[in-house]
Amino acid sequence: MNRRLALIAHDNRKVDLVAWATFNRGSLAGFELVGTRHTAQLLRDKVGLTIEEVLSGHEGGDAQIAARVATRAVDAVFFFVDPLTMQPHDPDIRALLRVCNVHNVPLATNLATADFMIAGLAPGSARQASECEPE
Numbered sequence: 001m002n003r004r005l006a007l008i009a010h011d012n013r014k015v016d017l018v019a020w021a022t023f024n025r026g027s028l029a030g031f032e033l034v035g036t037r038h039t040a041q042l043l044r045d046k047v048g049l050t051i052e053e054v055l056s057g058h059e060g061g062d063a064q065i066a067a068r069v070a071t072r073a074v075d076a077v078f079f080f081v082d083p084l085t086m087q088p089h090d091p092d093i094r095a096l097l098r099v100c101n102v103h104n105v106p107l108a109t110n111l112a113t114a115d116f117m118i119a120g121l122a123p124g125s126a127r128q129a130s131e132c133e134p135e
Contacts, residue, residue, distance in 0.1 A: 006076070006078065007034070012082040034054060034068070069103055077106070
């Protein structure tokens, strides 16, 4: 079974995610992808990725992804956050970040960590996420 990655971006970070995903298209295409509505649509239309779409973040999409993290249906989360803009669905965002930490699921919230994480998740990398799980 392929690993599943969640891809999310706040409005002011969607351009960054699209550029990053375009650069990493080959790597991302090897994973099952899920994203919140607007992010998924952008990645499909602009990058050509196959990605499952859940609700928009403000409609509960962040909570849907958090539930998948909690049930081990998502192996890593790439969430390009805008730390300078208050989000009306901040409680859902905090819950997603907390669930990733509780369940020891890798979480990238900016370009720098996304670069490190995708390199580590790529097939053949020295250390993959599944090797980091406690026994």
